[in-house]
Amino acid sequence: xxxxxxxxxxxxxxxxxxxxxPATHGVxxxxxxxxxxxxxxxxxxxxxxxxxHEKMGENRTWAQFLPNTGRMDYLHALAFNHGYVTAVERAxxxxxxxxxxxxxxxxxxxxxxxxxxxxxxAFVLDLGGFSPLLYAFDDREHILDLLESVTGSxxxxxxxxxxGVYNDIDDGFLAGTTAFIKRLRDRMPMYHNLVTKNIxxxxxxxxxxxxxxxxxxxxxxTGPVARGSGIDFDLRxxxxxxxxxxxxxxxxxxxxxxxxxxxxxxxxxxxxSMRIIEQAVAKLPDGPFMTPKVSKIVKxxxxxxxxxxxxxRGSFGIRLVSDGTNTPYRxxxxxxxxxxxxxxxxxxxxxxxxxxxxxxxxxxLVIPEIDR
Amino acid sequence: MSLDPEVVRVLAFLVGVIAFAALNAAxxxxxxxxxxxxxxxxxxxxxxxxxxxxxPLADGAKxxxxxxxxxxxxxxxxxxIAPIMVMVPAIMSFVTIPFSDTLVARNIDIGLLVIxxxxxxxxxxxxxxxxxxxxxxxxxxxxxxxxxxVAYEIPMLVTVVTLVMITGTMNLxxxxxxxxxxxxxxxxxxxxxxxxxxxxxxxxxxxxxxxTNRAPFDMAEAExxxxxxxFTEYPGMGFGVFFMGExxxxxxxxxxxxxxxxxxxxxxFGLYPGVHWFLIKIYAIxxxxxxxxxxxxxxxxxxxxxxxxxxLIPISFFNLILTSAMLKVF
Amino acid sequence: xxxxxxKQALAAISPxxxxxxxxxxxxxxxxxxxxxxxxxxxAIVLDKEDFFIEAVTGVDWLGEKEAxxxxxxxxxxxxxxxxxxxxxxxxxxAGEEAPAAPAPAPAPASVPSEDVAPLIDDxxxxxxxxxxxxLCRVVIRTRVPRDNPEVPTISKVxxxxxxxxxxxxxxxxxxxxxxxxxSPLLLPEDADYHPLLKDFTV
Numbered sequence: 046x047x048x049x050x051x052x053x054x055x056x057x058x059x060x061x062x063x064x065x066x067p068a069t070h071g072v073x074x075x076x077x078x079x080x081x082x083x084x085x086x087x088x089x090x091x092x093x094x095x096x097x098h099e100k101m102g103e104n105r106t107w108a109q110f111l112p113n114t115g116r117m118d119y120l121h122a123l124a125f126n127h128g129y130v131t132a133v134e135r136a137x138x139x140x141x142x143x144x145x146x147x148x149x150x151x152x153x154x155x156x157x158x159x160x161x162x163x164x165x166x167a168f169v170l171d172l173g174g175f176s177p178l179l180y181a182f183d184d185r186e187h188i189l190d191l192l193e194s195v196t197g198s199x200x201x202x203x204x205x206x207x208x209g210v211y212n213d214i215d216d217g218f219l220a221g222t223t224a225f226i227k228r229l230r231d232r233m234p235m236y237h238n239l240v241t242k243n244i245x246x247x248x249x250x251x252x253x254x255x256x257x258x259x260x261x262x263x264x265x266x267t268g269p270v271a272r273g274s275g276i277d278f279d280l281r282x283x284x285x286x287x288x289x290x291x292x293x294x295x296x297x298x299x300x301x302x303x304x305x306x307x308x309x310x311x312x313x314x315x316x317x318s319m320r321i322i323e324q325a326v327a328k329l330p331d332g333p334f335m336t337p338k339v340s341k342i343v344k345x346x347x348x349x350x351x352x353x354x355x356x357x358r359g360s361f362g363i364r365l366v367s368d369g370t371n372t373p374y375r376x377x378x379x380x381x382x383x384x385x386x387x388x389x390x391x392x393x394x395x396x397x398x399x400x401x402x403x404x405x406x407x408x409x410l411v412i413p414e415i416d417r
Numbered sequence: 418m419s420l421d422p423e424v425v426r427v428l429a430f431l432v433g434v435i436a437f438a439a440l441n442a443a444x445x446x447x448x449x450x451x452x453x454x455x456x457x458x459x460x461x462x463x464x465x466x467x468x469x470x471x472x473p474l475a476d477g478a479k480x481x482x483x484x485x486x487x488x489x490x491x492x493x494x495x496x497x498i499a500p501i502m503v504m505v506p507a508i509m510s511f512v513t514i515p516f517s518d519t520l521v522a523r524n525i526d527i528g529l530l531v532i533x534x535x536x537x538x539x540x541x542x543x544x545x546x547x548x549x550x551x552x553x554x555x556x557x558x559x560x561x562x563x564x565x566x567v568a569y570e571i572p573m574l575v576t577v578v579t580l581v582m583i584t585g586t587m588n589l590x591x592x593x594x595x596x597x598x599x600x601x602x603x604x605x606x607x608x609x610x611x612x613x614x615x616x617x618x619x620x621x622x623x624x625x626x627x628x629t630n631r632a633p634f635d636m637a638e639a640e641x642x643x644x645x646x647x648f649t650e651y652p653g654m655g656f657g658v659f660f661m662g663e664x665x666x667x668x669x670x671x672x673x674x675x676x677x678x679x680x681x682x683x684x685x686f687g688l689y690p691g692v693h694w695f696l697i698k699i700y701a702i703x704x705x706x707x708x709x710x711x712x713x714x715x716x717x718x719x720x721x722x723x724x725x726x727x728x729l730i731p732i733s734f735f736n737l738i739l740t741s742a743m744l745k746v747f
Numbered sequence: 748x749x750x751x752x753x754k755q756a757l758a759a760i761s762p763x764x765x766x767x768x769x770x771x772x773x774x775x776x777x778x779x780x781x782x783x784x785x786x787x788x789x790a791i792v793l794d795k796e797d798f799f800i801e802a803v804t805g806v807d808w809l810g811e812k813e814a815x816x817x818x819x820x821x822x823x824x825x826x827x828x829x830x831x832x833x834x835x836x837x838x839x840x841a842g843e844e845a846p847a848a849p850a851p852a853p854a855p856a857s858v859p860s861e862d863v864a865p866l867i868d869d870x871x872x873x874x875x876x877x878x879x880x881x882l883c884r885v886v887i888r889t890r891v892p893r894d895n896p897e898v899p900t901i902s903k904v905x906x907x908x909x910x911x912x913x914x915x916x917x918x919x920x921x922x923x924x925x926x927x928x929x930s931p932l933l934l935p936e937d938a939d940y941h942p943l944l945k946d947f948t949v
Contacts, residue, residue, distance in 0.1 A: 060553050068641045082557060082718065092933040099918070100942050135774055171641045173632060173715025179457035245633055245714050262879070264907035265800040271879070278879040351774035351875065351884060353801075362875065366806055375943075379802040379875070387910045398557070399642050399717045416933055 057085055064093050068171050068402045071412030075389075075405075077398075084401045087393045089386055095416040102376035107133050107343040108207065110373070115201040117380065118414040120163055122202040123149075123156040123192075124356035125414075130205045131286055132352035132363040136345035137207070144332045145209035146288040150325045151222065152192060152204065152214075154318040158229070159188040160357035161311045161318075164409045168308065169240055171406035172249055177240050184232060187225045194218055207343055209335030219326055226319045233316065241312065250305035254404030256392050257302055264388035268359025268381050269314065270408055273307035275300035280355035292324045304407040311409070314357075342371050349375075358382050358409050380414045430522035434511040441668045442661035443473035449707050456711045483653030491650065492549040499546025500655050503662035506535035506542075510669045515590045517682040517692040528589040529577065532673065536628065539666060540566040543630075543637060546659070547647035558646030561636040561718055565627060568722050572729035573624035576617050579733070579740045580677055583610045593681030600685040605678040609747070611740040613732075618678045620729050620736075622702075625670035627721070629663065632710035636718055671702040750776065750883060753796055757885075760788040775875075775884035783889045783898050786874070790901040790908075793876050793885060801875035801884075803901075803911035805919035809893070809945035812866040867892045870919055874901070874908075891921065900926040918943035 063074035072093035078086040098117060102110045114129040115122035127149060134141060162185045166178030189199045195214050196204040204211050240246055256266070258274045271278050279296040281289040297313035299306035345367040353362035359381025366375035385408050393401040447462065447469065454461025462469030487493055513528035515521035525531055540562060547559030583604065584592045596603045604610075605618045627634040638646040648656050675681055675698040682695040716724075750767075754777065758765060762781040770776050781789050874887040891898055900923040902909040912923045913932040920941035923929065931938045941947060 058553060066644060081560075092931070092935070095933040097942055103943075132774070135772070138772075169714060173635070173639060173641060174713060175453070176457045176711050179459065183458060243714065245716050248720055249714065249717060262797065262799040263905055265802075265905070266907075276879050284882050348773075349806075350772075351886070353774075360801070362801055364802070364804065364873065364875070375806045377802065377804040377873075379804075383910065384801075384907055387907055391906065397717065397719065399639070399715075402642055
């Protein structure tokens with residue numbers, strides 16, 4: 046929605062958005078060339094918290110790299126855990142205990158909900174609405190407590206192991222999960238009434254920040270960004286890993302391509318994750334939570350392997366190159382937001398500053414995952 | 418040596434007005450934080466004093482002990498006078514506000530005009546501060562402030578002109594006196610003068626939010642876009658004075674809304690009029706202003722201008738014509 | 748199936764090898780090796796087939812040729828030994844006419860290798876592509892010599908490859924010819940080192 050005529054002069058100035066700026070959620074810097082309030086060119090500048098996880102991977106054993114995965118996407122750490130363990134399990138041919146698969150799904154989806162809730166709060170904060178953040182944190186706190194009780198940590202989890210999980214879940218956790226889902230079900234209509242149907246919210250999101258399906262494809266965008274552009278692509282359905290094929294859930298897809306569509310995708314995904322958790326809790330089999338006799342020293346056979354999982358932000362892929370020893374030869378981490386952010390420069394061209402920030406918020410950026 | 422009672426009166430009112438403005442500025446921050454806390458399922462300030470009531474003092478002490486940094490490259494004169502230019506007119510406006518039948522510093526016949534004259538200086542202060550800061554965010558903010566205030570001054574003034582036509586005076590005291598008797602006599606419900614009076618009040622209220630740069634119209638200080646907008650470069654008390662000026666302006670806006678539409682110090686039922694009714698009314702309005710801020714997201718700049726130019730201004734002009742027609746006919 | 752068509756289209760650009768891999772074990776479906784100058788053509792083919800780009804990365808194969816050579820030498824030696832042994836046995840079996848020819852053969856081969864230029868190892872550039880509508884992960888690989896790693900950019904075909912190539916340039920020093928801006932993306936802006944090279948030391 047372009048309300049003013051854009052000036053035809055060349056009087057532009059450079060605005061440094063970040064590295065310390067409230068809307069960049071971390072140390073991202075965006076170099077904006079502005080014409081008044083219009084964005085002429087936007088160039089994200091990355092690398093402020095680059096930690097070279099890939100090199101770290103080459104210097105430690107396969108198992109020692111596990112804690113690193115949770116430190117990239119700190120909001121959906123379990124999905125990164127999951128991506129790495131499934132990649133190594135695929136490469137080394139390790140069987141996973143069935144109960145562990147279900148535990149992984151339950152905890153992973155809980156973590157996904159917590160990630161989406163935080164995004165929801167932070168996104169509305171970007172738009173200038175303060176209070177939803179605290180409500181979302183209130184709900185998220187329950188998830189963190191639940192996950193803390195089984196994983197031992199609240200944010201940078203390291204819970205999955207090759208062949209299973211670190212710790213079995215107990216009845217208290219299951220009861221807490223069920224109670225939490227009931228609670229969140231009751232609260233979702235409140236979120237929609239207060240935020241989604243808010244007229245200012247609708248005006249700020251509908252039709253703002255269009256990202257076409259073609260642009261998604263050219264830039265390799267995945268996750269809610271792609272699904273908000275009408276692309277039905279969710280690795281949990283598309284390339285079912287773990288036991289996701291056992292569950293009945295839908296992939297929310299919106300064809301509007303605007304910020305509202307991306308917002309709605311995430312809100313619907315919370316509902317779908319709740320459905321998955323309910324089914325997984327109901328179906329949870331008995332048995333060991335760890336495949337017995339998985340060797341402590343993993344040595345995948347020589348060769349290269351690829352594995353991808355669906356995180357809250359898109360598909361996280363790992364390319365492993367093994368030389369048959371107990372350390373990875375090469376570990377490529379393909380993080381979803383890196384690709385999602387790369388389209389920002391093109392998508393934001395010609396937008397007004399507040400709209401560009403709404404678009405940036407709707408991409409759901411987690412900077413450590415971009416910078417790795 | 419005997420003191421002229423008039424001099425004593427002026428001195429007393431001077432002290433009273435400044436104290437009222439400063440106290441309000443300080444305690445509205447407390448009210449804002451407390452209210453925001455409860456809206457967000459928190460408690461808000463509670464550590465400093467009972468219910469955190471001493472928090473404003475602590476905040477003040479913190480702001481005052483901070484170094485007043487004047488960054489390199491700023492225009493030192495503009496940078497320093499800008500906060501004062503926001504704060505002083507806000508306090509000056511209180512001079513003509515009648516808190517009750519007798520409690521008024523100066524009852525001027527053109528009181529309304531005086532307030533609006535001072536209110537427009539406020540914009541100048543923000544503009545100069547932002548320009549003098551030599552900061553790109555501040556300059557964007559300055560551009561926004563000016564166009565926003567110009568856009569919202571018009572429907573506000575037109576609404577006020579409508580009101581002046583009905584009451585026939587610009588004297589705030591007389592405006593209140595004309596609303597005597599009960600809430601059905603308040604200007605907001607004077608449907609015989611113009612059936613659009615409640616809408617007039619809404620327009621006035623929205624314009625007041627916009628004029629004082631309050632959310633959802635806080636374009637000047639849009640944290641998630643412009644960091645702190647015009648105040649980005651201001652440290653310590655420089656920022657504090659801006660802040661106090663902002664709150665003083667909210668109080669002025671609430672006072673005006675009360676006087677013009679809600680019967681000033683008149684009791685809703687015609688009983689015991691007095692300053693307590695005035696205070697209840699202004700704090701109810703301020704409470705609503707804060708409530709709105711913590712409930713709504715920020716609008717964008719263009720929808721803000723669209724609202725003013727495409728909706729508020731036509732409606733307020735229509736109201737003006739309707740009212741004058743009705744005044745002529747009846 | 749679609750896969751056959753894609754395979755055919757890729758085969759038309761004369762790649763070095765196309766291999767259909769087992770998805771369950773490897774995690775991708777098609778493994779295509781191309782020469783460095785065919786990368787863009789391969790990308791265009793995949794672009795036409797509606798693939799999206801997942802990632803571009805590199806692998807440093809430092810020491811690979813040395814190892815291969817040693818392996819080959821070992822094998823050759825073993826083969827020669829086996830051959831000699833077989834010959835000796837044959838000679839023994841045949842009787843008098845035992846030629847001494849095969850024995851000195853490996854010796855002259857190993858002597859000139861001393862002053863031959865040292866072996867240049869390869870950097871591998873790996874492109875991952877995927878589709879939104881069906882499971883079809885395609886890996887394009889190409890190899891470039893370590894001393895002059897140059898690959899044409901595919902960022903004209905896939906603008907999303909821009910950052911991936913910049914990152915690969917950061918980490919491996921692979922030059923993407925025609926890339927609009929190869930300044931460091933993740934590394935500090937004055938970085939002149941490439942940390943993922945195997946011979947990188949702090």
